[in-house]
Amino acid sequence: MFDEIDRNLRNRILAVICILLFVLLAGLLRWSNKRDAEVMQKIQEESESDKAVSADKESKEPKEKDTLAAEAKQENEAQTEKAKGLVCWGDELVPGEDAGTYSYKVHLQKFLDENGYALPVLDKTLQGAGTLSMMTMAGVPEETVQGYITAHQEAAGGSELPVTETGIRDLTPDQTERNDLEYIPIIFMGYYGGWNHDPAELAGQQENILHTFPRQERFLIVGTRPLDGSVDSASLDAVMSEKWGEHYISLAALTTQPAENYDTQEVMAQGIIRKLEELGYISK
Numbered sequence: 001m002f003d004e005i006d007r008n009l010r011n012r013i014l015a016v017i018c019i020l021l022f023v024l025l026a027g028l029l030r031w032s033n034k035r036d037a038e039v040m041q042k043i044q045e046e047s048e049s050d051k052a053v054s055a056d057k058e059s060k061e062p063k064e065k066d067t068l069a070a071e072a073k074q075e076n077e078a079q080t081e082k083a084k085g086l087v088c089w090g091d092e093l094v095p096g097e098d099a100g101t102y103s104y105k106v107h108l109q110k111f112l113d114e115n116g117y118a119l120p121v122l123d124k125t126l127q128g129a130g131t132l133s134m135m136t137m138a139g140v141p142e143e144t145v146q147g148y149i150t151a152h153q154e155a156a157g158g159s160e161l162p163v164t165e166t167g168i169r170d171l172t173p174d175q176t177e178r179n180d181l182e183y184i185p186i187i188f189m190g191y192y193g194g195w196n197h198d199p200a201e202l203a204g205q206q207e208n209i210l211h212t213f214p215r216q217e218r219f220l221i222v223g224t225r226p227l228d229g230s231v232d233s234a235s236l237d238a239v240m241s242e243k244w245g246e247h248y249i250s251l252a253a254l255t256t257q258p259a260e261n262y263d264t265q266e267v268m269a270q271g272i273i274r275k276l277e278e279l280g281y282i283s284k
Contacts, residue, residue, distance in 0.1 A: 083218065083281065085120040086112075087180040089209055090134055090189030092125040093260040099127070102262040104188075107269035115273070117282050122180050130164025130194030131205045137171050138209045139178060148205070152196050162228075164193035181214055184281055186272060188222040191259060197230040199239035206244075218281050220272060224251040224259040249275055 086108065094103045109121040126133055135145050145168065152165045187206050195202035210216055223240045225233045233252035240248045254271045257264045276282045 083119070083184050084182045085122060085184070086276075087122040087124055087183035087185050089124045089138070089185050089187045090126075090131075091129075091191045092123075092127045093191060094262065094265060095127060098262075102265055104265040104268040104272070107266045108186075108272055111269055111273050112282075116284055119282065122183055124175075124180060125188075126169065126175075128192055129169050130162075130167065130192050131189050131202065132164070132167070132194045133169040133171070134189050134194075135205055135208055136168050137175050138212045139176065140208045140212065144208060148194075148196075148201070155196055162193055165196060178212070181212075184276075185210065185213055185219045186222065187219065188224075188268075191224060191227050193226060193228065197226070199231060199236045200243075202236075203239060203243040218279075219247055220249060220275055221247055222249045222251060222268065222272065246279065 088105045088108070092099055092103060092105075100106065105121055105123055105125070112119050112121065124137065126137070132145055132148060135148075136142075149166050152161060156165075187209060189206065189209075190202045195205055206221055210219055213219070221240060221244045223236055225231060225236055233250070237248075237250045237252060240250070249268075249271050251259055251264070251268060251271075255261075255264050255267045257267075259268075273282075
């Protein structure tokens with residue numbers, strides 16, 4: 001009798017355990033299915049989000065490129081509109097009254113007029129002067145100019161120097177007046193010396209003059225070998241091209257004639273016009 005009771009009790013206990021195991025298993029399966037569904041939904045949402053971001057990025061890229069191109073065009077147009085004209089800084093190689101007919105500045109104004117550019121050309125050049133005088137005329141600080149003079153004297157070691165390496169020309173108030181700050185500078189200097197036969201120093205002096213302008217992104221540098229032949233065109237052009245890049249015009253690349261030749265002055269003006277158009281500084 002007791003054995004039968006024990007057997008019935010065991011059976012009931014086993015039945016309860018089986019029921020509990022079944023309920024637990026069902027709960028685990030339900031939780032697993034729910035979790036898998038949530039993971040799949042999350043993956044799908046992330047995939048759709050990535051597709052949306054990618055599509056949005058692809059749609060924006062052409063628009064951004066178009067915007068940048070339009071802004072660049074507007075900037076060039078704004079630069080042209082705001083420029084009051086051109087100003088020639090540095091050397092005048094044509095002597096005396098002939099400069100009024102044959103100087104590159106005269107040809108430059110003529111070409112501008114003939115091609116429909118309503119831009120005046122200002123004259124901030126000196127005949128037969130060194131770069132020290134030109135920096136002084138531009139308003140470069142006196143201590144900066146004096147620093148060059150001291151360096152030239154020390155390098156000479158007591159030897160006699162050309163006047164352009166240490167001397168500064170007496171300048172009139174009209175010459176030192178800066179009425180050209182809103183003009184595009186064309187800097188052509190160094191033919192008569194003042195830079196200790198060192199192209200890198202000449203580039204630094206050109207930069208000193210450029211820094212006197214409020215807008216320094218629009219300019220041209222024209223280079224030619226010095227009168228005394230102390231530096232050849234190839235050496236000068238190598239330094240200037242590296243320093244100024246697309247802003248530099250080598251006169252030796254335009255003509256084999258000497259810089260002071262009257263025909264060269266016209267060729268130089270033509271080269272300046274082409275470069276101004278190429279860089280977008282002037283446009284019709």
